Amino acid sequence: MLKYTFIFFGLLSVFGACTSQKIVQPLEDGENQLSGNIGGPLIGFAGTTIPIPLTSINYARGITDSLTFHTGIQTTSLIYKTLQLDAGVTYGFFIPNGWIPGLSASGSLNYLNDFRAPNFKIYPQIDLNAYWEYGELHFMYFGVTNWIELSNIRAHDEDQTKRILTGIQFGNTFSTPQNWNFTIESKWLAPTRNSKNLTIDYKTYSINNQPKGAVGIYLGIAKRF
Amino acid sequence: MKQLLFYIGLSIFLSSCLDLDENLFNPDTSISEYQFDDFEGIQEIDVSEYTIPQDSITLFTLEVGTNGEKIYATYVGDISRIGLDTVILYCHGNAGHMDFYWPRTKLLANVGGLCNYGVLTFDYRGYGLSEGKPSEDNMYEDSDAAIQWLKDQGLNDDRFMMYGFSLGAAAVCELTANPRTIAPSKIMLESPFASADVMVQDGSGLSLPKSFFVNLEIDNAEEIKKISQPFYWIHGTIDDFLDINTHGEVVYKNYQGTYSEAHRIVGANHADVPLVMGFEAYIESLKNFITLN
Secondary structure (H helix, E strand, O other): OOOOOOHHHHHHOOOOOOOOOOOOOOOOOOOEEEEEEEEEEEEEEOOEEEEOOOEEEEEEEEOOOOEEEEEEEEHHHHHOOEEEEEEEEEEEEEOOEOOEOEEEEEEEEEEEEEOOOOOEEEEEEEEEEEEEEEOOOEEEEEEEEEEEOOOOEOHHHOEOOOOEEEEEEEEEEEEOOOOEEEEEEEEEEEEEEEOOOOOOOEOOOEEOOEEEEEEEEEEEEEEEO | OHHHHHHHHHHHHHHOOOOOHHHHOEEOOOOOOOOHHHOOOOOOOOOOOOOOOHHHEEEEEEEEOOOOEEEEEEEEOOHHHOOOOOEEEEEOOOEEOOOOOHHHHHHHOOOOOOOOOEEEEEOOOOOOOOOOOOOHHHHHHHHHHHHHHHHHOOOOHHHEEEEEEOOHHHHHHHHHHOOOOOOOOEEEEEOOOOEHHHHHHHHHOOOOOHHHOOOOOOEHHHHHHHOOOOEEEEEEOOOOOOOHHHHHHHHHHHOOOOOEEEEEEOOOOOOOHHHHHOHHHHHHHHHHHHOOO
């Protein structure tokens, strides 16, 4: 059967939590980081599989050695007339020690405002990551992200039945002595939600032959200073 | 400071220049002529056992829009009897063109017997050989041009039925809820979507409003509330494109008119409802609805 594809719903799909992790390893006190990210959920498009090219620019600053403030703007959304900003903090509970991972948690607020109608949305976000350092400069991480839906209703006054959009991510950050970081991350968004009956042809993992959520691929580059 | 102002200005410029609306539409313009039964491209259902006599097929053009763009339409039946016959206006879906949907047109032309009812179908602007660009407004305008043509041939609203499949449901709902020429006496919606809002929310996993992404006003779930004409809804239970629960059921639930009937076709996907239901059962079901007093 010909798969119908409303192309734009693939392009537009912010899919909420569709960004890579802002800060996993807290910055040092007074340290700054400027970063850019690109990537998004994998979709079937024109006979192939591509990631939706969502982009963002982010800034972070170490408040203490274990607390980092971060903020960002989603630039692809902006181009399509939606301002999407986020701000939050990441707290490092402890640093890694050999095979024992470091642990950090982030609390953020995501603000979305569109330029077409006076609509805005706010989504609290809570992330938890374990990370392992290796090779003196690099680290890999694994964690969960959660976007919290505050609306009680969906479109047409239908009940809101899904309050939390969860994702599982793992990634690797390579660092240079010149304080450049390069990150690659994969995220499985909404792994418990059936994504079969959607207008978007997400390429994702299946459980019991049912495609679940969406798998995203992200690339990031950052400079610490 | 100048740099900051530059980047703010650039951001505002960028934020004002891109829209996703046009990308809603998925037309196929690869054909050089309409071939009907001879079309060898992809079709989702095979109804080769149903035939339409060549002399009952009329391909013609309509002029639409301020620039007089040509859109192509096909009437199946006897045009000279439009003033007497019941006619179904078929508003097709988002993929392809009239040839792609020709099997569906043929099924409708067999409701109640071969060419018992006239069937008019057409390609929206930008689809098939129709000129112009597809847009939501153009889709409504093109559909109304087809209605105007039927009215010019003598059709009145008592004998006028509209059938919308998928995207075509938007044209049916809009022009029934807010008629521009004549309103149909009954409507049939197959695998309709509820609204752009629902598509965004299903796709994003969050309750985001459609206005975050598009200017589209398509909203069948709200327009159906204004419709009092009898309403026939049919939808596959395993529709993997427009979920029956978040789309079709919402449209059906919001209908507040005089009569409605729902056909949830177990095991049917988005585009194979007539096939899974069985062509004869599908045709009979439509006949019963159309002849309902």
